[in-house]
Amino acid sequence: MTDAVTESTSPPDAGTADVPWSRLSHRTIWVDLAQTLLALSPTALAVGVFGVDPTLDALWPLLGVAVVGVLGAVSNVLRWIFTRYRITPEYVERRSGVFVRRYRSVRRDRIRSVDITARLRHRVAGLRVVLVGAGQQLVSGESALRLDAVVKADAEALRRELLATSEVAAVSAEEVADDGDGAAADGAADGGAAAGAAGTGHTEVLARFRPWWVVYNVVSVWMFFSAAGLLWGAYWLVRTFGYDPMPWVGDLLDPDVRGLPASVAIAVLLTGAIGAVVMAVNFFTVNWGYELARVPGQKTTQLRTRHGLFTTREVNRDERRLRGVYLSEPLLWRWMGMADTQVITTGLSAFSPSQPAAILPRGPVSVARPVAAAVLGADPDPLGAPLARHPRGALRRRLWWATWVAAVVTVTLGWLSFNDILPATLIWCGAGVWLVGLVLAVAAYRALGHAVVDDYLVVRSGATSRATVVLRRDSVSTIALRESILQRRLGLRSVTAMTAAGWGAYQAPDIGREDALAFAVEAAPGLLDPFVERVPASPGQPLGGD
Amino acid sequence: MDPDDDLTDSSGDAPTLLRLRPPTNPVDPRALRWWRLRALCSAGLVTAVLGVTTWLWEPGRPWLAVPLVAAALWTVARVTFEPRIRYAVHRWETTDQGIYGLSGWVVREWRAAPLSRVQTVDAVRGPLEQALGLATLRVTTASSSGAVNIVGLDKDLAAELAERLTVITEQIPGDAT
Structure with a gap:
């Protein structure tokens, strides 16, 4: 398998020498100049206007701001001088580096996302930062290639060219801006029609910003x-x-x-x-201005989010790489129906702090569910399907664990107070831990559920935050059944479906032993068939791989 | 769809149940020694360090007594029981479509991956495994947590398996995500 991203100290042979290299926008220089002046202004203001003594002691926080700001601007100018990029028919290439020359190339057929973002200073100057993602696990969620910054029109053109979206998409995207608010509700309502919209050249808005969120x-x-x-x-x-x-x-x-x-x-x-x-x-x-939309292109549709007041961010997610959705509802805020909505997709890091997988801001579950359903575009809606409850043994296992943790805490506290390190009253903390543990155990048990709906598997679990995962069955690459000693006694097994997308592994904990196998067989179609046999049912016979 | 539908087969005379059969092949008997040595190197080392500290540092004894006893018991369990239980449990099997392994002692795990999703197949050998002539077959998929590891194989068998599986996976098109 060839690497999607390569990095070296020198460009390879000049096979595509005819494509000229371009510079980043020269406006970044002006932005840097402005940044320098801005960074120096607090110090100037303090000394010149407020008459603060110009000593290091009094001014160090402001001087710190000034030094960081000026150094950042100078390094940015150097970066602009030494950076070139070009797009050849097969690669996106970038040369950079002041002292060590670096060359980085991304294969165009491996590009999975092209994001456009801009900080306030970029927006003032009409600039945009382009982030090219190739679905690689690089250092700490780093983009495969970053162009900081190009003129807005160039950024849009780059995105269109790299994602091969058609002109139709761009035009209709402009039209949607004039559409009424009703489009959001419409889009959310008919999820079945959503998938059909692909390729018809019409941008469909699935959700819009609501200030009351x-x-x-x-x-x-x-x-x-x-x-x-x-x-x-x-x-x-x-x-x-x-x-x-x-x-x-x-x-x-x-x-x-x-x-x-x-x-x-x-x-x-x-x-x-x-x-x-x-x-x-x-x-x-x-x-501000949040919008989730399905944007059609030549080959595929994109799920696009746009948001931001000063720093704008636009993320495009290739729908071919979509594997499911992930809804999480924190326990403490269940009464007000709070939910986080993410897509499970390959090529976007679930661990990235900027959360490119989030398709909605934290908001009401009454909005999150229809939007998630519309994103999936599956009929029947997997999120609406009834989930199978897990056996009482799952509750017993959770109660046992809560009791165990409380016992360990109590014994430790007791031992510490016995040795006169802590006051004896602290032992009552153990009782508190037990109570909280029991409540969490019941909450975690009530959250459990699993189902197979058409092409999707649905699992729900979680104590402090209830997570509902809808995952496409054909995306499951590894299936695992786990059984601890306690689970064995309680007749339970956990099924984990591993996939290349999202967090990588999604678990349905503590299903009854026979149901677990049936669920695992269905979750990964055909995978377990050669290893499963049918035996005549007779009472008392041990089941499963003993 | 209700999972219970597949559980009982009403077509036959007697109702039947699904059963996950264990994989066919046991691991190499030398794995017993490997697990024992591994336990000595991890839990045994912790016990030894704790023991020496307790012996040399007199004021710390009331604090170190409980951890020392716990570590000693854990070491005994891992040296005596773990290898035997693991040898009885661990099994593996490969077909032209998939790889299937059963492993664990306190927590058992059945793991299966289709070869169409496999990205790399390696025979990995740590220092202890090299000394005993053993190897681990590591089959990774595009999922970061979806690797299937089969430990305690004879090194030649592992190398041959890795080669065979690599040939099969190369014949399957697609980028295995």
Whole structure:
């Protein structure tokens, strides 16, 4: 198998020497110049306007900003000078590197995604960053090839050329912008027709941004982290300008004045509120103008998402590489129907922090389900199918595990307090752990379910977050049945379907022993047939591979 | 579709049940020694380090007693029981369509992969395996977690199997995703 991406220090033979090399857009230079001025301005402002003493002690946070900004701009200019790219009939090639010359090429038939993104500074200058993905497991979700940056029109042309989408698609994409809001609901409603739209040259919008989704995105643990980051940054900034807010904060939270519980409550509520505002602002800036659409092309259709207020991001996913969808619903927010929606597809890293597999922002499950169904375009809808419940043994196994963990915690705490390291009252934490464990065990049991619907297998599981996976049966490459000693006693087996897409492995835990085999046989059509035999049923006979 | 439909076959006189038969071939008897040595090198080493620390560092003894006893018991279990259970459990089989392995001791696992999805076939040999003349047959698919490993094979058999499976997989078109 030839590598899709090759990297070397020199270009190969000049077989395609006739194709000229192009530079990245010269506008990046102006952007870098602006960035330099911007990076220097806080220092200039502090010294020139506010009269802060120009000592290293007082100015180091601002100087840090200035140094990082200027160095970034200078290295960007150097990168622009030394980078060239070209597109030959077979390859996309890029030469780069200031001191070490690097040459990278991506085979065009291996290109699986072409994403266009832009930060605010790019958008001001009409630039776009093009990320070419070849489905390779490179270092930490890195794109196969990155062009930073080209003019917007060039980026669009590159994407069209590399993905071989037709002119029709581009035209209809423009038209859709004028369409009413009804298109989203229509698209979501008739999932069966969705697949039929492929090749007809009409862009179909499956979902659009709804501002009220913000309520699903403000409350999470991250709000405390973002609030802490913001407060820390603000603290250093006002310190630099000669104001120390510490006494004021000390007054507000003085435990002697208000009592400890009130102080803690004020601190938590204040940071929580600040964090919620930060999260809301973040949600709007990231997801503004969200649109999920099915865009037809010559060979295949693309699932396209576009979003972003300042930094825009467009991701195109080849539908030929789509293997299923993944819906997860966090337990704590089940009452408000919160869900994350992702596609299971090859060539997109599920581990990437930018989450290219997410096709919807975190939002209501009442939207997520129809959209996921429309993306699958399967009839009958696998997400709507009733799932087979798992035997009571699965509940017993979870209760056993919860009890075991609580017992270990209690014994450890007991031993530590026996040795006078911890106060004896902490042993009661063990009881708390047990209670939480039992609740999670029941929740995890109730989440269990599996089914085979037409061409798809459906598995559902998870304690703190219930994940529903719909996976195409013909994409299953390895099937595994697992049985631990406890599972053996309870008559259970777990079935894992492995695939090249998404997380790589999806498990249906704790199915009854005979049902597990039947499910495994159906999940990977034909794979287990040579290894399965039919035996006359007689009571007491051990089943399975004993 | 209800999975129960396939479970009982109503066409015959007596109802029949599906049964996953074990793969046909056992592993090489030298694997017993390999598993024993492997247990000594991992669990045994931890026990030895803990034991020496307990012996030399007197104030730490109340802390190290419980981990030392646990590590010692674990080592005994892995040296005496694990190899025997594994030798009884581990089996493998290859056909022209797929590869099928059964492995494990505390947790048993049946794993099957079709050769049409196989990406690489290798005979891998670690230092202990080299000393014993053994090899592991490693068959990887496009799934990052979908590899089928068959441990404790004779090195010549593993090399021959790797060659045969590679020839078969090369004849199957497609990019195996």
